[in-house]
Amino acid sequence: MKAKFATVCISCGDKIRPGKEILKNRDEKWVHKHCAEDSEGLP
Ligand SMILES: [Zn+2]
Numbered sequence: 339m340k341a342k343f344a345t346v347c348i349s350c351g352d353k354i355r356p357g358k359e360i361l362k363n364r365d366e367k368w369v370h371k372h373c374a375e376d377s378e379g380l381p
Pocket of ligand 1: 373
């Protein structure tokens with residue numbers, strides 16, 4: 339989904355601006371879409 343508000347990606351620590359594609363990770367925290375996909379292969 340697209341961010342409706344400004345927040346911080348807890349995966350990379352960068353800012354998420356409204357309109358960016360974001361996802362919730364397994365901890366229910368917002369991360370960039372690409373950050374969530376990057377972490378899926380990790381143990
Ligand atoms: Zn990120």
